[in-house]
Amino acid sequence: MANIVELKKVDKVYRGTIDTQVLFGINLSFEQGSFNSIVGESGSGKSTLLNIIGTLDRPTSGELWLEGRSTSSLNADRMAELRNRSIGFVFQFHYLLPEFSAMDNVLMPWLISNRRADAGVKKRAEELFDLMGIARVKYNMANKMSGGQQQRTAIARALMNSPSVFLADEPTGNLDSENTGVIYRILRDVNRQLGTTFIIITHDRRIAEQTDRIVEIKDGRIVMDSSR
Amino acid sequence: MKHILENVLLTFKIAIRFLRSNPGQTALITFGMAIAVSIQIFVGLLIGSLQSSLVESTVRNSPQVTISSATRVPSIFAWDKIIDTVQRTGLVTAASPVTAGSAVTVKDQKTIPLVLKGVHVEEADRIYNLRDAVYAGDLYVGSRDALIGRELAAELQAGVGDKLTVVLPSGKETIFNITGLYDLGTASVNKTWVIANMRTVQQLLGLPGRITSIEISVPDVFAADRVAGQLGRELDNSEIKIDNWKEQNQELLGALSSQGISSTIIQVVIVFSVVIAISSVLAITVLQKSRQIGILKAMGIKDRSASMIFIFEGLLVGLAGSLLGVGLGLGLLYSFDSFSSGPGAANTIKLTIDYGFVVLSWAIAVAASTLAGLLAARRSLKLNPIDIIREG
Numbered sequence: 001m002a003n004i005v006e007l008k009k010v011d012k013v014y015r016g017t018i019d020t021q022v023l024f025g026i027n028l029s030f031e032q033g034s035f036n037s038i039v040g041e042s043g044s045g046k047s048t049l050l051n052i053i054g055t056l057d058r059p060t061s062g063e064l065w066l067e068g069r070s071t072s073s074l075n076a077d078r079m080a081e082l083r084n085r086s087i088g089f090v091f092q093f094h095y096l097l098p099e100f101s102a103m104d105n106v107l108m109p110w111l112i113s114n115r116r117a118d119a120g121v122k123k124r125a126e127e128l129f130d131l132m133g134i135a136r137v138k139y140n141m142a143n144k145m146s147g148g149q150q151q152r153t154a155i156a157r158a159l160m161n162s163p164s165v166f167l168a169d170e171p172t173g174n175l176d177s178e179n180t181g182v183i184y185r186i187l188r189d190v191n192r193q194l195g196t197t198f199i200i201i202t203h204d205r206r207i208a209e210q211t212d213r214i215v216e217i218k219d220g221r222i223v224m225d226s227s228r
Numbered sequence: 229m230k231h232i233l234e235n236v237l238l239t240f241k242i243a244i245r246f247l248r249s250n251p252g253q254t255a256l257i258t259f260g261m262a263i264a265v266s267i268q269i270f271v272g273l274l275i276g277s278l279q280s281s282l283v284e285s286t287v288r289n290s291p292q293v294t295i296s297s298a299t300r301v302p303s304i305f306a307w308d309k310i311i312d313t314v315q316r317t318g319l320v321t322a323a324s325p326v327t328a329g330s331a332v333t334v335k336d337q338k339t340i341p342l343v344l345k346g347v348h349v350e351e352a353d354r355i356y357n358l359r360d361a362v363y364a365g366d367l368y369v370g371s372r373d374a375l376i377g378r379e380l381a382a383e384l385q386a387g388v389g390d391k392l393t394v395v396l397p398s399g400k401e402t403i404f405n406i407t408g409l410y411d412l413g414t415a416s417v418n419k420t421w422v423i424a425n426m427r428t429v430q431q432l433l434g435l436p437g438r439i440t441s442i443e444i445s446v447p448d449v450f451a452a453d454r455v456a457g458q459l460g461r462e463l464d465n466s467e468i469k470i471d472n473w474k475e476q477n478q479e480l481l482g483a484l485s486s487q488g489i490s491s492t493i494i495q496v497v498i499v500f501s502v503v504i505a506i507s508s509v510l511a512i513t514v515l516q517k518s519r520q521i522g523i524l525k526a527m528g529i530k531d532r533s534a535s536m537i538f539i540f541e542g543l544l545v546g547l548a549g550s551l552l553g554v555g556l557g558l559g560l561l562y563s564f565d566s567f568s569s570g571p572g573a574a575n576t577i578k579l580t581i582d583y584g585f586v587v588l589s590w591a592i593a594v595a596a597s598t599l600a601g602l603l604a605a606r607r608s609l610k611l612n613p614i615d616i617i618r619e620g
Contacts (some may be wrong), residue, residue: 157527
């Protein structure tokens with residue numbers, strides 16, 4: 001399988017009164033359709049790594065390649081377009097827009113790409129709600145749902161534009177174990193059915209062990225990379 | 229093109245949702261805007277009305293340009309040709325010949341000075357609006373008839389049908405029949421002018437067929453000086469002089485212009501405070517919505533579109549607030565008018581609604597509010613999704 005994400009000698013330094021280097025010469029790639037986890041203690045640099053892969057942040061040096069193309073020369077607008085089209089984010093907190101319904105939230109990435117949400121698009125959104133098992137609450141306002149429903153809505157939103165890469169930062173950190181189990185089963189299903197590449201950050205070893213590959217980060221360096 | 233439309237629709241929709249999500253705050257800035265605009269409309273229109281009333285009462289019902297003799301001879305030579313030329317220029321609405329001279333009348337051994345004014349009533353009416361000014365009797369002056377003003381009538385205790393004895397400087401006495409009483413709105417005029425038949429006055433003053441001045445009215449009273457200058461060039465006659473009300477009323481004009489300036493200052497201050505108030509409230513909105521903006525950026529919304537949301541918020545608040553403000557301002561003005569012009573009230577201001585001013589104030593308010601949105605939007609550019617996500 002081809003590499004969908006490739007980091008080449010990525011350094012990240014946060015400038016300030018004291019410069020803090022959080023990533024050191026990271027060389028890492030992920031195959032298309034793979035199901036991966038990144039583990040590490042807090043402050044290890046795993047979230048920074050995810051932000052760089054998601055184009056929310058830029059490496060201080062080194063390169064990020066996405067879908068076989070270097071992102072170094074892209075300006076902010078092109079980067080935003082790439083993010084909208086190719087990347088789906090889920091964070092520990094759902095970050096739904098409370099002013100909109102669950103359905104509007106799921107349609108939002110599509111609308112941001114300046115395309116009209118026609119019947120076909122809405123049908124796709126409904127299918128995502130079905131897949132997440134929350135069809136019942138799709139027209140609820142985003143803040144009128146349970147925590148599990150909100151996080152599932154956030155996952156549906158991340159999948160709306162059929163991204164090639166799905167990035168999740170502690171996606172079940174705020175959920176109980178029952179919801180956690182359900183959500184990982186769903187993510188697995190999506191991975192198998194749609195071939196989406198998953199990169200999940202977690203500090204929970206048990207979750208990481210259910211993925212196909214575990215990359216461990218410590219002090220900004222990869223200390224372990226094991227595949228099943 | 230289609231993309232742009234979709235983008236506008238999306239940002240507009242988000243702006244509306246953001247405004248609706250905080251109804252108290254939205255109502256507050258909309259209402260603040262409305263108050264500011266209503267004061268602007270009220271003050272602007274009131275001062276405008278005051279000015280036009282003042283000009284109206286000072287110059288509208290009187291000649292704005294006067295031609296008289298510049299020589300020692302009081303009468304104007306070849307006056308009918310001059311009137312012809314003046315009327316052919318098309319710059320004037322009326323030109324009325326006048327033969328005037330001083331006279332007196334005596335009441336209870338008291339001498340009252342008069343100005344005997346011989347006119348063609350039809351033409352003088354077009355200058356002074358005599359038809360409306362005559363409040364008793366008729367607007368008719370036969371060879372021995374005269375119209376006198378309200379104050380003179382009161383002083384003489386005379387009315388329609390009474391006689392008026394006029395003594396000329398030559399010592400000659402003439403008796404007029406009072407056929408009408410007028411009120412031209414100025415006490416000094418009402419007290420002295422005796423309006424009589426042209427031919428009679430010419431004979432009494434020993435100026436047969438001659439006149440002493442030509443009174444002219446112009447369509448735009450504020451252009452009287454320009455018209456006077458142009459008439460001077462057209463007539464090119466050194467034996468006449470041409471006066472206009474503006475040069476004779478410098479003080480009034482000075483007062484009007486400083487009133488106008490103070491009105492402008494008030495309005496500029498209002499616009500500034502609207503911009504400052506709305507942009508600071510919208511800046512708070514940007515902070516309140518920073519989480520939403522952050523996640524929209526993570527989803528790939530461009531900085532320009534994120535800014536558009538707040539520009540739309542400014543525009544929407546501006547549209548709603550200023551429309552409300554225009555309504556409020558006009559309502560305030562009408563209620564002020566009906567309150568102050570009721571029975572017993574001494575309201576001399578005639579309200580004139582300058583719709584151009586209303587529309588301009590409204591447009592400036594909307595533009596100012598949109599600008600406020602733009603200022604707030606600049607803050608949204610600085611929002612970095614990572615910071616939002618890190619803070620959680």
